[in-house]
Amino acid sequence: MGRYVVRRLLLMIPVLIGTTFLIYSMAWALPGDPFASRCGQRPCPESFVQAETERLHLDDPLPIQYGYFMLNMAQGDFGQTSNGESVLEAASRAFPVTVKLTVVAIAFEIVLGIGVGIAAALRRGGYLDGFFLFVSLVAISFPAFVIGYVLQYFLGVKLGLFSVTVGRGAPWEDLILPGFVLASLSLAYVLRLTRATLLETLKADHVRTAIAKGLPRGMVLRKHVVRNSLIPVITYIGADVGILLGGAIVTEGVFNIQGIGGMLFHALSIRENATVVSVTTLVVLVILLVNLLVDLLYARLDPRIRYE
Amino acid sequence: MFSQKTTSPVEEGKPEVDENQPLLQVRDLSVVFRTREGSAQAVNKVDLDLARGQTLAILGESGSGKSVTAQAIMGILDMPPAEITSGTIKFRGKDLLTMPEKERRLYRGQRISMVFQDALSALNPVYTVGEQIGELFTVHRGMSRKDAKKKSIELMDKVRIPGAAARVTDYPHQFSGGMRQRIMIAMAIALDPDIIIADEPTTALDVTVQAQVMELLAEMRRETGSGLILITHDLGVVAETADMISVMYAGRTVEHGPATKVFANPAHPYTLGLLESMPRLTGAGDRLYAIPGLPPSLLNLPSGCPFAARCPRAEDICRQDPPPPAVEIDGTRFSACHFAEEVVAHGVR
Ligand SMILES: Nc1ncnc2c1ncn2[C@@H]1O[C@H](COP(=O)(O)OP(=O)(O)OP(=O)(O)O)[C@@H](O)[C@H]1O
Ligand code: SF4
Ligand SMILES: [Mg+2]
Numbered sequence: 001m002g003r004y005v006v007r008r009l010l011l012m013i014p015v016l017i018g019t020t021f022l023i024y025s026m027a028w029a030l031p032g033d034p035f036a037s038r039c040g041q042r043p044c045p046e047s048f049v050q051a052e053t054e055r056l057h058l059d060d061p062l063p064i065q066y067g068y069f070m071l072n073m074a075q076g077d078f079g080q081t082s083n084g085e086s087v088l089e090a091a092s093r094a095f096p097v098t099v100k101l102t103v104v105a106i107a108f109e110i111v112l113g114i115g116v117g118i119a120a121a122l123r124r125g126g127y128l129d130g131f132f133l134f135v136s137l138v139a140i141s142f143p144a145f146v147i148g149y150v151l152q153y154f155l156g157v158k159l160g161l162f163s164v165t166v167g168r169g170a171p172w173e174d175l176i177l178p179g180f181v182l183a184s185l186s187l188a189y190v191l192r193l194t195r196a197t198l199l200e201t202l203k204a205d206h207v208r209t210a211i212a213k214g215l216p217r218g219m220v221l222r223k224h225v226v227r228n229s230l231i232p233v234i235t236y237i238g239a240d241v242g243i244l245l246g247g248a249i250v251t252e253g254v255f256n257i258q259g260i261g262g263m264l265f266h267a268l269s270i271r272e273n274a275t276v277v278s279v280t281t282l283v284v285l286v287i288l289l290v291n292l293l294v295d296l297l298y299a300r301l302d303p304r305i306r307y308e
Numbered sequence: 309m310f311s312q313k314t315t316s317p318v319e320e321g322k323p324e325v326d327e328n329q330p331l332l333q334v335r336d337l338s339v340v341f342r343t344r345e346g347s348a349q350a351v352n353k354v355d356l357d358l359a360r361g362q363t364l365a366i367l368g369e370s371g372s373g374k375s376v377t378a379q380a381i382m383g384i385l386d387m388p389p390a391e392i393t394s395g396t397i398k399f400r401g402k403d404l405l406t407m408p409e410k411e412r413r414l415y416r417g418q419r420i421s422m423v424f425q426d427a428l429s430a431l432n433p434v435y436t437v438g439e440q441i442g443e444l445f446t447v448h449r450g451m452s453r454k455d456a457k458k459k460s461i462e463l464m465d466k467v468r469i470p471g472a473a474a475r476v477t478d479y480p481h482q483f484s485g486g487m488r489q490r491i492m493i494a495m496a497i498a499l500d501p502d503i504i505i506a507d508e509p510t511t512a513l514d515v516t517v518q519a520q521v522m523e524l525l526a527e528m529r530r531e532t533g534s535g536l537i538l539i540t541h542d543l544g545v546v547a548e549t550a551d552m553i554s555v556m557y558a559g560r561t562v563e564h565g566p567a568t569k570v571f572a573n574p575a576h577p578y579t580l581g582l583l584e585s586m587p588r589l590t591g592a593g594d595r596l597y598a599i600p601g602l603p604p605s606l607l608n609l610p611s612g613c614p615f616a617a618r619c620p621r622a623e624d625i626c627r628q629d630p631p632p633p634a635v636e637i638d639g640t641r642f643s644a645c646h647f648a649e650e651v652v653a654h655g656v657r
Contacts (some may be wrong), residue, residue, distance in 0.1 A: 203386075205429035211384050212424075213495065214416035215447055223443075224432055231434075303479045304433055 004307040005292070016281065017070070023280045024066050027273040073294035079274030081267070087278045088101065090263060095282070098259035100172065103246045103250070104179025105186070109237050113187045117194025117233075118226060124199060133195075148181040148254040171219045174255075180250040188242045193236055197229040204228070231301045238294025242287035320448060322499070323414045328400030328559040331535050332358040332381070332503060337395035339376050339559075341606075342388060342417050348606040350376045352559035353394070357552075358503065361535040363529065365546040365567065366555035367582060374539045377556070378505045381537070382422050383412050399503075411656060418448055421496040423525070427488035431480040437464070438476035444498045463494040467524060486517035490524065497528050501502065504529060505537045510545075518542075522549070543583065547571060555579045558603050558614040564634075565641020575635075575643035575652045577621045613646065621647055621656040 037275040052058075057065045072079070120129040139147065155161045155177060163174050182185075187296060201207065201227055210224040249261035256262070267275035299305045313637040314452060334356035349374040358364050366374045379385045381397055383404060398406045399419060404412060408597040418442060424430035431440060441463055442456030451459065456478060464472035480488055489509060496504050509525060510518040526549050529536045540546060546553065550567040563576040574580045581599040601618040604610055613619070616626040625646055634642035637652055 070510055130491070150381065205424065206432040208384055209422075209424060209495075212382055212416055212422045213447075214413050214418060214441065216413065219447070223435075228434055230434065244581045302434060303436075304481050 005296070008292050008295075012285075015288060016284060018283045019065055020277060020281045022068065022071060023278050024273075026060055027064065029277050069225040069274075072243060073278065073281070078278040081272060081275050082185075083241075087275050090275075091260065091279055091282060094206065094258060094260045095261040096215055097257060098248050098252070098261060099247065101175050101179055101182060101248055101259060102241065103259065104172070104175045105183035105243070105244050106237060109187050109190045109240070113183075113190030114194050114230070114233060117191040118198060120191070121198035121202070122221075129195075132191060136191050139184045139188035139199065144252050145254055147184050148178075148251060151177060152254065166239045178251050178255040179256060181254070182244060182247055185247070186237075190233060190237060190240075192290060194229065194233050197232055198225060201225050201229045231298070234292060234301060237296050238290065238297065241290045241294075245283050320414070320450065322418045322448075323411065326402035326403065327375045327418070329399065330357065330398070331360050331362075332356070333396075333398040334377075334381065335396050335398070337380060337397065338393045339373070339380055340386065340391050340393050342391060346607040349559050349609060350390070350606055351380065352609075354556070354559075354561050355564070355634070356554060356561070358535040358537060360502070360535055361533050362551045363526075363538055363549050364552045365550035365552060366537065366539045366554045366556060367541075367543070367546065367579075369582075369599075371603060372556040373559040373604075375507050375555055378422070378507050378537065378539060380505075382420060382505060383416060384422075409435045414448075417444055417501070418499045419501055420503040420505065421499070421501040423489070423492050423496045423504065423509045425508040426512045427454065427485065428480060428512075430492060433480055433552075436477045436479055437483070440480075441491065441495050441498060444495060448499055459498070460494075463498055464491070466497075467491070467494045467528070469494075475559065484517075485513050486521055488511060489521050493521070493525055493528060495550075497532055497534075498614070500532055501534055503537065505539075506533075507539045508541065509538075511541065526609065528585065555582065558609065559606060560633075562640075562644045562646060563642065565637070569638075569641060572650055574635045575641060575648050576645045577647075577651055577656050578615050580651070580656055581618075600643045613644075619656075621651065623647075 015106055057068045060068075069079075076088070078091070080086055081090050092303060116132050120132050123129050156163065163177075197303075206222065206228075207224050210220045212273035215223075245260070249265055251257070252259045253265055260283065264276060264279050267279065295307070317612055328615060334354060337351055337356070339351035341350050341636040348513070354373070354377055356364070356377070366377065368374055376385070376390070379390075381404075385392070392405060395405070404415060407415075408571040431437070438457050440461040442451075442453065445456040445459050450461045455510075460474050461472045464476060469475060469490055475483075480491070483491065489512075490511075490573045492610050496506075504525075506525060510521050513521060515528065522545055525536070536549075538546070538550065538593065546567065553563070553565060553570045554561050555563040555570070555576065557578050563570060563574065563579045565575070570579060571583065574583060578599070585598050585615060599618055604614050610616065610627070612625075612627040612629055613622070616622045619626065623646075629646075631646045632643050633644050635645065635648040636642055637648060641649070
């Protein structure tokens with residue numbers, strides 16, 4: 001097990017290098033002048049352009065540029081944002097906000113997705129089942145930002161149930177609506193996956209054994225149906241963390257949240273390449289680590305799986 | 309609120325029974341599966357008796373309703389699609405079919421237990437075998453998990469699993485097929501039941517361990533003094549262990565009687581065919597006989613004898629009128645054939 005973890009951690013290095021290189025080359029390949037908006041409304045002075053070109057090694061071929069960039073990053077220098085703040089500092093302010101938003105989204109997936117999925121499976125063919133299958137289909141069919149704007153308008157503006165934007169420091173209660181919007185697509189999948197696995201497990205031989213052992217119905221469901229059905233669902237939710245981080249960009253845009261998505265969005269729009277690459281690298285790293293955790297959790301949940 | 313005293317709650321623990329009543333008496337049991345294609349008459353007016361200490365073997369081709377009968381007795385049929393359309397299943401005089409589920413549950417595992425065919429899928433892959441055996445004691449005997457674990461080890465020892473104390477924390481997939489079936493048997497005898505139902509307990513196993521597992525099952529039955537319903541295709545095993553035989557065909561019991569008599573002298577043409585298809589140890593070169601044709605569709609049973617299309621003894625009356633459900637032969641056994649007496653006397657020729 002320990003050796004497996006070490007191997008997986010070592011494997012992250014080439015993956016990280018590969019992804020950052022891709023992002024780096026794509027960022028610089030974007031059309032337009034990288035200095036376009038760096039000096040306010042005026043074009044940048046020649047001296048500034050020269051200094052920056054030298055600092056970023058823009059005259060060197062791409063792989064060399066990238067090499068310098070990585071070297072700096074390995075030394076903890078992630079570059080600076082346009083207003084002179086270190087990228088690392090800005091990111092460490094934005095990241096917790098996004099993490100909070102993602103946590104809210106995952107909480108929705110777990111509580112609502114799994115909860116309703118179980119309820120729907122147990123009342124298969126009933127009104128509740130049909131209703132939620134329909135709702136989940138809607139959630140799957142509409143883009144997140146449409147759902148975001150609609151809920152924002154009705155629940156936030158019209159009914160005043162939730163705040164429409166998220167305040168400084170992103171308090172938890174402000175994140176309920178954005179978290180739900182962020183979760184909506186995955187929530188629908190989790191619900192359907194839970195329902196389908198549960199229905200499958202209900203037919204399993206070992207469930208019949210549990211009934212034949214005279215266990216009470218509630219215990220059969222909890223111990224021998226739900227517990228087994230959760231294995232693929234939890235794996236799915238774990239793998240979903242990456243997707244949620246990606247989706248956060250849109251959601252944070254809709255609700256004007258100062259998270260990593262907002263930061264990335266802003267950096268992209270003003271062609272702040274260093275920030276884009278650093279932040280993306282950070283996100284990729286988090287996704288890789290979470291995936292490792294999920295794989296380890298998977299082995300804990302299903303004893304048939306052993307990593308060597 | 310007011311009825312608290314009158315509706316006595318169903319208590320955990322072994323349900324009380326009247327030991328003077330017959331152990332198991334199934335009468336007129338019919339099970340229908342309602343499917344999209346129609347209603348399949350899987351079990352059709354079946355009678356069945358089991359006495360304490362007895363082994364009853366149920367024989368019959370695939371699809372003849374053996375497992376469905378067992379599941380109905382056990383109370384684990386999937387309803388729907390299954391529906392019990394007639395009959396009683398009396399355990400020590402109490403009809404299990406009219407009993408509320410709360411009470412019925414207490415009979416499962418404690419009074420009647422089951423050994424399934426495929427232990428790998430019948431055990432839950434995510435719990436240790438110790439947890440799965442121990443669960444019986446925590447639920448039905450209110451034991452602590454620690455005591456239940458001790459009990460599990462004892463039982464695993466009893467069914468001769470080597471190194472039981474160490475293996476109690478292993479998962480089902482870490483055992484061989486034979487050992488897994490031993491664990492199933494340990495669970496079946498755990499609460500000292502009165503009836504064990506074994507549905508093809510050795511079919512999924514290697515030939516080399518089949519005999520050992522069967523021997524263990526017979527030994528455990530002897531030790532507990534329980535009755536055993538054994539569903540199997542292995543006529544050799546039946547000859548060795550069964551006291552009584554029920555032969556099923558297309559959901560019906562076509563012959564029922566003491567094993568020795570049925571073996572020596574079948575009273576139904578289907579039983580005759582079945583015995584002839586049995587591989588014999590002598591004459592290794594014999595070609596195996598198989599009954600020609602297929603059983604009728606359960607969705608649309610013929611009006612006459614269900615075996616008529618395949619029966620070498622069939623006459624016109626067989627295709628028109630259903631045979632009497634139980635022609636009594638020499639006071640001990642029954643056959644559902646128009647010509648039962650003749651078949652006993654002269655076979656089918
Ligand atoms: N879940 C089900 N849905 C629909 N029909 C079923 C179902 N289970 C059993 N049946 C029907 O009941 C009939 C009897 O099945 P059963 O399992 O009792 O056969 P069996 O005698 O145990 O056969 P085998 O030797 O193959 O185990 C089958 O032919 C099938 O048509
Ligand atoms: S009733 Fe007729 S067809 Fe049926 S088993 Fe007897 S002889 Fe054969
Ligand atoms: Mg069967």
